[in-house]
Amino acid sequence: MNGLKLHHITHRVTTPHQVTTPHQVTTLDDKTISLSTTQQVTTPQQVTTQQKLTTPQQVTTPQQVTTPQPLTTPQQVTTPQPLTTLDALNFNLLAHYSFEDNLNDVSGNGYDGDVVGSGVTYTQGPQGKAVQFNGNSRLYMEKFETYNFGSEFSFSLLLNCVPPTTGGIGFISNGFQNSGTWEVKIKSNGPFRISVFGPPPELTIDIADFRFNEWIHVVFTFGGKNSTVYINGVLADRVCCADFDSLGRGSGVTIGAFGTGHLDRDDGYFYGMMDEIKLYSTNLTADDAVELFNYYSPLTP
Template sequence: MVRPIITFILLALLVDLSYCQNLNGLLSGGSDENCVYIFTIPRGDEGSCPSLTEAAGSLTEASSPLSLLAYYPLDCDSKDHSDNGRHGANIGSALYSEDAKCGNSRFFNGASKIQVDAFNGFNWGQAFSVSVWIKRTGQAGNYQGVVNNGYYSTGSWEIRMGREDGGTMIGGGVVTSNSPRTWDYQITGRVLTLDEWHHVVMAYDGADGSLKYYIDGVERNGDESCCSGALLVKNTPLTIGQAGSGSSTEYFYGFIDEVKLFAETLTADDVSKLYNTPFLQDGLLSLCDEMYHSRLGDLIYGISLFDSNFFNESNSPCSLGVELTYRDNNMVIAFVDKRFMLVYLLTATLAIAFSSGTQCQPNNRKRLLACYPFDGDVKDHWKNNTGFLTGNEEYSDDSICGTSLHFDGATKITIDSFRNFTWGERFGVSVWFKRTGRRIPYQGIVNSGYYDAGCWEIRMGREYGGGFLGSGVVTEDSLRTWDYKAINAAMNEWHHIAMSYNGETGRLKVWLDGERQEGGINCCTGPIVVRNTPVTVGQAGQGKSTEYFYGFIDELRIFKKILTQRNVRKLYFRPCGNQ
């Protein structure tokens, strides 16, 4: 009998786990993240729900398909994260970056590579595929190996970039008994642009004599009928980031992420899934990935879950804290987590995390200093750092979430509880703003003092027609702010800015609308100075009597933590949800 499939939700609160630490060897999550893991299992003959033990027991099978030869997420190591244990060895610098498709990526500096000796003498067979994300950022005049088990005719297969078309050409192929060398595909026309992420897949079917090449989910033209039969067995290792055995040069310069090798021929549908949902790993989906939420867009906020007819606990056949119901003839399973005021909803095709209560309940809750949603007041909705408003108190529906506070060029908020505050070496601030008038004056958004009089600031200038934006911190070796400047945030539009400081590594980062900005990343080291200055919202702060903001400010959050790109994207793509 064919059993219908339902989807089950397992909630795991991961506390004090590093990004690279695995849960039960299968699941990984970021520090202090509240993650939901989704997988499918057969429903019982009577339509009954499985036990929690049965549900969890199916996880191992779902996460490790037989066709996956190796999986290198390159989040923090060169290990194989499949069950096969084909771990790589780093040769040269091992640098990891938040500029990634999932988690972190590996940065290759033109002199580093990963070598996997476990693939020496490997029998690849006649069904093989490789999937990889790449972002070439430099040395466009060189050929550069991406992933292979040997150079050109030395190995069994390769993906490699050339110097043609300004370094955008990419090629590859396989080696069989009737095809002694690679480069069955040479793709030109600047399809794979520099300084941008691209997804590359090569899929081989030796039984049908077919080799296909995909870039960004689209099948490309090449010698599809080049080869047949099994790939030749070569005593060469797998190499990532260099041309491989047979070449001592051609190192990659840029970022590589999510390398997967399969003992099967991926279909166009398989490739589409890998391209559109790179965070979906073999049937296992982590809802703590910000990319998933960003793809849902406005749909998240267009559905209401909280009517009495939707969840009917008395009629639920499950007794696991999970509620099962039907809506519009679709089976829906949801888990309600009252600790964080979250509802997790799942249908056959869509999974959503909703916030049902206060907006200021981040998972990194111990490191949130203050939260000001400006929904009818200037109170801190997290602790007790309530502000004092000077001027007109006017709230507006022109907002990001709820209401925003309108600043009329003579209004500001002063938060005295932050006087003499020890900001330390870990600091972050996130705020939404919309400047609507008075293009000529400089205008303070949020700070703890003006320029060199405070500890940090975010402020706008008159340049770019009033769209000029600057920010920075003050430390012992950086006596004034504006380490970042000349950022362009157009007037009369909502923008999100986030600033994060790590004094231990001497790194200051700024994002505008979810994108990293160029500026003085290495400006400063050590703790932010301590000053007897309040936090000011809507004006340049202590040390300046003018430079009031004109426009709207919303969703201000101040952190005693280093914001990662993952954090910032959540704050940008999910401004009204649980962060």
């Protein structure tokens, strides 16, 4: 063919990924040349997905699960009640004898009593039980031997007295006509008398119209050199101007007879009943006496 000479041409053709098989090419002079397309075979790269590195999280210990507590109903808040006169008086209460089949001091101050003599009995009174004396026994509160009654002192008691036939009788005292002592008594065929002893003159109150064989309420106060007596909430008498303004320490407190120093007489014992005896370390007022009387009324068993 006009001296045209065909050359063997080799092309390197790389087709990504596709690999072809070589083809035979026939020339005009019946010679066969090999025309091949050589594909570069590339090794597939491993495609990896780049993972995001994370910081390890701190592992926490699971918290203990507590069982919920049942709801409680709110408590009702009560408004404090104002103190009554009797509540206020209790702050100055030395001793309180209610005689509920015993001689205990229910104030909590420990001035309990003992029986001296053949004994006492308990009977119905205006406020529960009352103590009954039959003229042969007395009560003695020994702890008062170390107590100084000082410049203010009062007592309150419920009383039902049988008239004495001979001599006198004692109700309550911390001695007998000794300086610094006090005494409640009835003289033979005489008045109901309350005396406070110190340097002469003594303070003495006589109640001429004292009522026997019925329950009465008696309040006695001492303070500021004065003595005052209230019967059933009403002022009975007042005396003043003692030459002393303080009571000393006598003996223990005696109930149901003359006090220590006058127990050698057989006519000093009390006949009758007593109830709700209270001793105070303050000078009770007229309002206090009324309040106490109203609290115990009516004075019937």
